[in-house]
Structure formats: structure tokens, C-alpha cells
Amino acid sequence: MNEDDLLVRGATIVTLDDARRVVKGDLRVRGDRLVHVGPGGSRRPAKRVIDAKGCVVMPGFVQAHVHLCQALFRGMADDLPLLPWLAERIWPLEGAHDARSLRASARLGLAEMLLAGTTTILDMGTVQHHDAVFEAIAESGMRAYSGKAMMDVGEKVPRSLRESTKRSLEESHRLRERWHGAEGGRLRYAYAPRFILSCSERLMREVAEAVAGSDTLAHSHAAEHAAERAAVKAMLGRDDVAALEAFGLAGPRTVLAHGVQLKPAEMKRVARLGTRFVHCPSANLKLASGIADVRAMRDHGVVVGLGADGAPCNNRMDPWTELRSAALLAKVRRDDAAALPAQEALELATREGARALGLDAEIGTLEVGKKADFIVVRDDGLHQEPGGDVYGRLVYATTAADVRDVIVDGRCVVESGALRTLDAAKVRSDARREGAKVATRAGLAR
Numbered sequence: 135m136n137e138d139d140l141l142v143r144g145a146t147i148v149t150l151d152d153a154r155r156v157v158k159g160d161l162r163v164r165g166d167r168l169v170h171v172g173p174g175g176s177r178r179p180a181k182r183v184i185d186a187k188g189c190v191v192m193p194g195f196v197q198a199h200v201h202l203c204q205a206l207f208r209g210m211a212d213d214l215p216l217l218p219w220l221a222e223r224i225w226p227l228e229g230a231h232d233a234r235s236l237r238a239s240a241r242l243g244l245a246e247m248l249l250a251g252t253t254t255i256l257d258m259g260t261v262q263h264h265d266a267v268f269e270a271i272a273e274s275g276m277r278a279y280s281g282k283a284m285m286d287v288g289e290k291v292p293r294s295l296r297e298s299t300k301r302s303l304e305e306s307h308r309l310r311e312r313w314h315g316a317e318g319g320r321l322r323y324a325y326a327p328r329f330i331l332s333c334s335e336r337l338m339r340e341v342a343e344a345v346a347g348s349d350t351l352a353h354s355h356a357a358e359h360a361a362e363r364a365a366v367k368a369m370l371g372r373d374d375v376a377a378l379e380a381f382g383l384a385g386p387r388t389v390l391a392h393g394v395q396l397k398p399a400e401m402k403r404v405a406r407l408g409t410r411f412v413h414c415p416s417a418n419l420k421l422a423s424g425i426a427d428v429r430a431m432r433d434h435g436v437v438v439g440l441g442a443d444g445a446p447c448n449n450r451m452d453p454w455t456e457l458r459s460a461a462l463l464a465k466v467r468r469d470d471a472a473a474l475p476a477q478e479a480l481e482l483a484t485r486e487g488a489r490a491l492g493l494d495a496e497i498g499t500l501e502v503g504k505k506a507d508f509i510v511v512r513d514d515g516l517h518q519e520p521g522g523d524v525y526g527r528l529v530y531a532t533t534a535a536d537v538r539d540v541i542v543d544g545r546c547v548v549e550s551g552a553l554r555t556l557d558a559a560k561v562r563s564d565a566r567r568e569g570a571k572v573a574t575r576a577g578l579a580r
């Protein structure tokens with residue numbers, strides 16, 4: 135029999151499988167798949183061995199809503215509410231990207247997220263040059279759904295981002311043709327009509343048609359901020375989620391970021407249709423959008439994932455921050471310390487995120503036959519001692535700095551805290567140079 139490619143031995147394995155098994159033992163990987171999870175896996179040799187004694191091994195984080203194209207804009211748009219944040223800073227900056235700055239931005243975001251233990255993302259790009267984002271994802275080793283932003287209407291949308299409906303659709307279809315299924319299926323395409331205020335009805339109907347019956351996704355924003363909702367209602371005479379549904383953007387292949395403003399009747403409707411929502415707690419706080427009622431969404435049966443959103447509205451792309459914030463905010467939102475217990479919060483960040491993206495047969499838990507996407511996390515920091523429940527330790531005490539090794543698709547992309555696929559020093563110097571240039575081109579240099 136062929137020797138396995140990787141053995142991770144002696145860990146506390148938090149599987150998050152249906153039985154929620156937590157076991158002491160070993161993982162074995164052959165190719166891109168897990169072939170052993172549990173005790174007694176360390177007797178046979180393997181090509182490569184990682185000693186994980188004193189560590190937790192858990193599924194890699196799924197961040198179901200991020201913007202790699204905005205990583206360069208970290209710190210360039212602080213302390214503004216959503217609509218001015220978009221119109222005065224983010225859109226001019228996105229419109230000023232060239233392929234070089236976009237590549238630097240994507241690499242920065244990917245490096246940060248991989249080092250913190252994110253193994254899968256759903257990414258929304260800017261309008262132009264999106265091949266550069268896919269190229270960066272391909273080289274980084276991250277698993278991703280990604281797609282260019284689509285914007286064909288909107289009064290404050292700058293000329294640099296506005297495109298015709300036809301061109302927006304053609305470019306999206308071209309990118310899908312080139313990248314969907316690339317890297318052995320690690321890369322996938324998600325159509326990204328940005329939000330209802332920047333997309334025509336025809337654009338959204340055609341996206342719904344393109345996604346139907348395929349394994350691509352539709353990825354948009356909805357029910358984020360009260361002012362945004364009011365603008366949609368004034369324009370269309372109904373709320374954004376109802377309008378999206380009328381245009382065909384609903385159901386399990388539609389993933390909508392935020393849901394802060396969802397009312398209970400809408401949650402029921404969304405749950406019945408199977409539309410996915412992504413909770414972005416830090417971004418909702420920083421843009422003063424509010425606190426999504428994740429408990430109510432879950433109780434109504436809505437599938438909810440977690441995401442950091444973009445660097446300029448967070449300013450971290452750290453899954454641990456989102457995990458902890460989601461758990462803590464739910465308690466305040468509901469005046470109930472048990473509103474989102476640690477284990478359930480961790481599920482949102484892993485298996486439920488995978489479900490939100492329709493990838494739950496492949497990732498999100500540690501089980502034999504699934505993809506080898508997992509992280510080795512140190513569990514002996516003073517900030518984690520002396521003990522307690524493993525879920526509580528992970529959610530409330532552990533930080534991104536405790537992530538030691540990251541494996542995606544069977545490949546070790548972070549080893550002993552160092553990125554193996556991208557050069558971190560170059561990522562930093564490119565980000566500084568290109569960040570300054572893009573701010574100058576946008577007329578926002580300080």
C-alpha cells in the first residue's frame with residue numbers, strides 16, 4: 135500500500151462532525167483527503183510528520199464574506215457610516231486599482247487570513263482586473279469562491295466602476311469560464327452583483343439565470359444598514375431582500391452578507407427559501423450598522439456563516455476576532471449569556487460556513503473522506519491556561535497568533551507560523567508601495 139502523505143500526531147482533535155466528537159489522536163492525509171481521524175493513526179510511517187502534542191487540530195475557518203481587493207485600503211476609511219464610507223472612499227479607491235495594486239491587495243489579504251487559520255473564503259472583487267485576484271488565490275493555496283463586483287447603475291458610482299449591463303455579464307462569464315474549477319476544483323466562481331443600489335434588475339435576473347442549476351454562487355450584500363434599506367425602499371417600494379427574491383436571487387446558491395436589518399417575517403421567508411446569510415459582526419459595529427440577531431436567524435432556520443468583510447471596515451481579516459465578537463454580541467443583542475454558546479459560534483465559523491457555500495460535503499468538519507483542510511493551534515499559551523472546555527478556550531481565549539500550521543487541500547501552506555506559499559516580506563513591501571500609489575491615483579493620498 136502507498137505511504138500516506140502526512141501524519142499529524144498526538145493532537146486534541148475537535149472534529150465538529152455530526153456527533154461533535156473531540157478525540158485525542160492522529161490525522162492521516164493522502165493526497166487532498168483525510169484518511170484517518172482519531173486514535174491509533176500514528177503506528178504506520180508517512181512521508182511527512184507533524185507533531186501536534188499540546189495542540190488542538192480543528193477544521194480550517196470558512197470566511198463566507200470578504201473583499202481581497204480592499205486589503206490595501208486598511209486604515210484609509212476609518213470612522214464613517216456605510217454609504218459615505220462607500221461613496222467617498224471605497225469606490226474611488228477600488229476604481230483606482232490597476233492589476234498590480236489589485237494583486238498586492240489580494241496577496242496581503244490572503245497572507246493575513248491563511249496565517250490566522252482561514253482555509254476557505256467567499257470573496258467579492260472590484261469591477262476590473264479580477265484575473266489578478268484569482269492568480270493570487272491560486273498561488274496562495276487558499277480555497278475560494280471569488281468573483282468580480284458587478285455595478286451597472288447607481289448615482290454615486292464613479293465612472294471608473296460603472297459598466298454596461300452587457301459588459302458586466304460578459305466579463306463575469308469569461309472569468310467563470312477561465313477560473314471555475316481551476317486548481318483541481320479549489321477555485322470557484324461566484325457572481326457578485328454588489329448590492330441592489332448598484333445593480334439593474336436585468337443584471338440581477340441574468341445573474342440568477344446563470345447561477346441556476348450550476349455549482350457557482352450569487353454573492354451580494356443585503357439588509358446591512360438602515361439608511362441603505364430606506365434608499366432601496368424609496369427606489370423600489372420594497373425591502374432589498376424581497377426585491378432580490380423577485381429578481382430570482384434567493385435560495386441555497388444565493389449568499390447575502392449582513393442581515394442586520396432582517397425582521398422576523400423576513401427570516402422565516404429566507405429560511406424557507408434556503409437563502410444563505412453571512413454575519414460580519416466587526417464590520418457591522420465599525421460602520422455603525424447594528425448587531426444582527428443571529429440567535430433569531432438560527433432559530434428560524436436560516437443558514438448563517440461568518441466573515442470579516444473588508445480590511446477598511448474591520449480592520450482585521452481575522453476569523454478569531456469574528457468568532458469571539460459573534461459569540462459576545464449575541465449575548466448583548468438578546469440579553470442572554472447563553473444566546474450563542476461557544477460551540478455553536480465555532481460551528482458558524484466552520485461547518486455552517488461550509489454549508490452556506492454549499493461545500494459541506496467536502497469541508498467544514500474533520501471526517502475520513504473529506505478534504506484535508508485543517509489547522510494546528512497551540513493550546514498552551516498563558517492566555518489559554520489553565521483549562522476549561524475546549525470550545526470555550528478556542529472561542530474566548532485563543533488568538534490568530536496561536537495558529538501554528540495550516541493545511542489546505544492536503545498542502546501545508548503555513549508551517550510553524552510561517553507562510554510557505556507567499557513571501558511575507560514581499561507581501562508587506564508591495565502592499566506599502568501599491569497602497570500609497572492607489573491612494574494617490576484615487577486623489578485620497580495624505
Ligand SMILES: [Zn+2]
Pocket residue numbers: 199200201355391443444
Ligand atoms: Zn462586504
